[in-house]
Amino acid sequence: MKQNFLFQASNISKYYGQNIGCKNVSLDINPGEVLGIVGESGSGKSTLLNCIYGNLEVDEGDIFLNDKSKTILNFTKISEPKLRLIQRSDLAFVHQNPRDGLRMNISAGGNIGERLMAIGHRNYGEIREIAANWLEKVEIDVSRIDDKPSTFSGGMQQRLQIARNLVTRPRLIFMDEPTGGLDVSVQAKILDLLRNLVRELGIAAVIVTHDLAVVRLLADRIIVMQNGNVIEAGLCDQVLDDPQHKYSQLLVSSVLQV
Amino acid sequence: MIQIKNLNKSFQLYNQNDTNINVFKNINFRVNKGEVVALTGNSGTGKSTLLKLIYGSYVISKGDVLISDINIRKSSPRDILTLRKNKLGYVSQFLRVVPRVPTIDVVIEPLLEIGCEKKIALKKAQEILERLNIPKNLWNLSPLTFSGGEQQRVNIARGFIHNYPYLLLDEPTASLDQNNKNVVLDLIEKAKLNGSAIIGIFHDETARNKVATREVNLENL
Numbered sequence: 001m002k003q004n005f006l007f008q009a010s011n012i013s014k015y016y017g018q019n020i021g022c023k024n025v026s027l028d029i030n031p032g033e034v035l036g037i038v039g040e041s042g043s044g045k046s047t048l049l050n051c052i053y054g055n056l057e058v059d060e061g062d063i064f065l066n067d068k069s070k071t072i073l074n075f076t077k078i079s080e081p082k083l084r085l086i087q088r089s090d091l092a093f094v095h096q097n098p099r100d101g102l103r104m105n106i107s108a109g110g111n112i113g114e115r116l117m118a119i120g121h122r123n124y125g126e127i128r129e130i131a132a133n134w135l136e137k138v139e140i141d142v143s144r145i146d147d148k149p150s151t152f153s154g155g156m157q158q159r160l161q162i163a164r165n166l167v168t169r170p171r172l173i174f175m176d177e178p179t180g181g182l183d184v185s186v187q188a189k190i191l192d193l194l195r196n197l198v199r200e201l202g203i204a205a206v207i208v209t210h211d212l213a214v215v216r217l218l219a220d221r222i223i224v225m226q227n228g229n230v231i232e233a234g235l236c237d238q239v240l241d242d243p244q245h246k247y248s249q250l251l252v253s254s255v256l257q258v
Numbered sequence: 259m260i261q262i263k264n265l266n267k268s269f270q271l272y273n274q275n276d277t278n279i280n281v282f283k284n285i286n287f288r289v290n291k292g293e294v295v296a297l298t299g300n301s302g303t304g305k306s307t308l309l310k311l312i313y314g315s316y317v318i319s320k321g322d323v324l325i326s327d328i329n330i331r332k333s334s335p336r337d338i339l340t341l342r343k344n345k346l347g348y349v350s351q352f353l354r355v356v357p358r359v360p361t362i363d364v365v366i367e368p369l370l371e372i373g374c375e376k377k378i379a380l381k382k383a384q385e386i387l388e389r390l391n392i393p394k395n396l397w398n399l400s401p402l403t404f405s406g407g408e409q410q411r412v413n414i415a416r417g418f419i420h421n422y423p424y425l426l427l428d429e430p431t432a433s434l435d436q437n438n439k440n441v442v443l444d445l446i447e448k449a450k451l452n453g454s455a456i457i458g459i460f461h462d463e464t465a466r467n468k469v470a471t472r473e474v475n476l477e478n479l
Contacts, residue, residue: 030336185357188356188357188358189358191356191357192356192357192358192359195356199370216354217354217355217356220335220339221335221336234335235314235315235335235338235339237314237315238314238315238316238317238335241310241315241316242269242310242315242316242317244317246272246273249271249272249273250272250273253273
C-alpha cells in the first residue's frame, strides 16, 4: 500500500438479500483529490458512498483511512464509537437533502457549533465566532446566525450543511448529489464554493452525482457505475469525451450538450 | 520534445450500430523545443482529435505519444493531471468554467494550482488581460456573459499565464479581430522563443504562416 494515500476501499461488495447493491468496487484517493461517481439511479452510487463512509456495513471488502496521526485504520475492524469519531473529524458527509444533514430545530450557529463541541471545543464565545466565520464563508448573512434552518431557502440550507461539515476541517468529504435539489443559479454558487474550499483547505472529496456537467467541473477522476459494478474509471475528461464502455457511451450521449 | 509514433485512432460507437470510425493511421512526427508545428488538412482529418490524444482527453487506439520521457498511453490519470498542471497546456476554442466565477480568478487558477502565491498570480493575470485588451471593468465578472471573442481571449490568458514547455492550441485566433489576433500571435512567438514545443491548428493562413515553423498535413500521412 502506498504511503501517501488518504483513503482506500478494496473489493467492496454489498448485497440487499438477492440483489446487488455494489460489487467488487475498489477505489483510492490521495489528499486533495476529487473523485466523481456517476451512473443512473439504481446503479449503486449511493450504496457505495454509504458503504465507504461507514454508514452501511459492507458484506465484503476493506476500507482504509490514513488518519491525521498517519495511522492506517481499517473501518471494518474498528469499534463503533471510534468509527463515529472518525466520521466527525477526519471525514464529513453532505446529504442530497439538507434536512438529512442538519438539525432543523436548532439555530444555524448551533448547527455549526455542535460539530465543534463534538470534537472538544468548549469556549462559547470562540465557537460562536468560528460559526459566524463559516456563515460568511458560505455566504449566509451573519445576522441569520440565531435563526433556525427551517426559515432558510433550500440553497441556504445546503450551504449551511456544507459549513457544518467543513468546520471540523475534515480531510475527506463525501457528497451525495450535493446540488441535486437546487435550481441552476444556486447550483453554480455551491459549485463555486465547493471548488474554492477544496483547493484552499486541500480537502479531498468523493462526489456522487448523475449530473455530468457537475463532475466535469469538479472531479479529477471519475468512475462509472451500472448495476452495482464499476464499468469504467479514469481521467474525468477522458471518460466524458471518449468513453470506452457501451453504457458510458450511452450515458454521455444521453445528456444535453454541456 | 513531443513525439508521435505510429499513432492510430478509431472510435467504436456501440450505440450507433456498432459503427467503427477510423480517424487516422500511423501518424509519425516530432516537435522539438522552440518549434511551432501547424496541423493542416480538411475538416474531419483528425486535427483536434490528435490534440486531444496528446492531452490525454482521448484514448489512444494504437501507437505512442511521448512528451519528453513521459508516455501518455502508459500514464495513470494522476500522472497525466500532474503533467497538465506543470508542463502541458491546452487552449481550446471553448471556455468551460464554473458559472459565476470572476474572470480574474479563472485566469489565475493555473498558477494557483502549481502553488504560486496569489499576489504574484494576480499581477501576472492583470498583465496578460491588459495585453489581450479585456477591459478592466470586466475582470470581476464571469466570462460566461462575455462575447465569443472575449471568452476566447480569457481562454488564451489562462493558457499563456504559465510558461508551459508544451502547448496545444486549437484555433487560438479563430474569432478574434486583427488587433487581438496579432497579440495572440506575439504570445505564441514569445513562447516559441522561450523554448516551448507547440502544436497548433490555425485555419487562418496568414496567422499560420506567421508563427508556424513547419506544417504537418494529416491528409498526406
